[in-house]
Amino acid sequence: MKRILPLFVLPALAACAPVEAPQPPATEPAAYMALGTEPGWTLEITPAQLDYHGDYGETRITAANPGARPSFNGRRYVTDRLTVDITHGECNDGMSDRLYADTVMVIADGKTVKGCGGAILAPTDLAGTSWTFVSINGVAVAADRPTSLAFEADRLSGSAGCNRFSGSWSREGAMLTAGPLMATKMACPGAGTEQENAFFALMRAPVRIEFPSDGTLVLTGPDGRTAVLRRSI
Incomplete structure (x- = not known):
């Protein structure tokens, strides 16, 4: 014979079950930095804006952050004057053996520059640093x-x-x-x-x-x- 629990017992048993706390949504870093050489340029991406300094500081473009679009192995930002493509993969800054997590391409007012960005990776060897x-x-x-x-x-x-x-x-x-x-x-x-x-x-x-x-x-x-x-x- 099957034993049937009274209905008033079921809520009590449910109340004893562990409840997982909701996890906060993943967020992007407060600021993402990228840079390149020949000509020298820097890019800072914050949740609010994209701030680009090109041609060794002579060119400056600031645009509201439009949000990232998924791209192949990375993400893309598109504004009227700036397009930024971030691709995950080791990148050398061209001036040293320093390695970064991403390859970055920026099109600023039609001019394309390439460089590196994201986390700075650990050197493969301390010797020479x-x-x-x-x-x-x-x-x-x-x-x-x-x-x-x-x-x-x-x-x-x-x-x-x-x-x-x-x-x-x-x-x-x-x-x-x-x-x-x-x-x-x-x-x-x-x-x-x-x-x-x-x-x-x-x-x-x-x-x-x-x-x-x-x-x-x-x-x-x-x-x-x-x-x-x-x-x-």
Whole structure:
């Protein structure tokens, strides 16, 4: 004999079932950047507008964002004066070995230029790259103290704001081991010495390397110390 539950029990059982919270709709990044060379141009796409600077800044076109149309492996924006085609696929900026996620073609008042845009991809190899410091252990580096970090085949060198340093380096997966680092012995006023000491303390142990999509390099030590660098070459 089948057992029939009273009707008043069914709503109670339904109320016990887990309810999935609605997921927010996916949104585009606040700003999409693209650039090209020969002649130099830049393009910024925001939810509100397209802002194009061409011919090394001599040409400027701003148009309301018409919304993206799907295209083969990408998307397209079409306005009266600007047409922008974004195609997903690795792109080199033509000036260095820096790689971007997309190939971008812009037609501005009938003139076609090509370049790259989107996320900056991690370099295939650190050797041959150069960086400048943005912050060390969460503190912005002093603007009046030049900084650098350059990687060669098995040596690194640079300055964290005071003395020049150099040493060996090796990488295994996401971990980088440096040193021992040798440095000059110059005394520096202000924040230069403090940020240098913080960097040397960070590099005493192997650090984890990460490449966020904004093109920075983040070094993180086992104790949570960090250094954020931006690519120069």
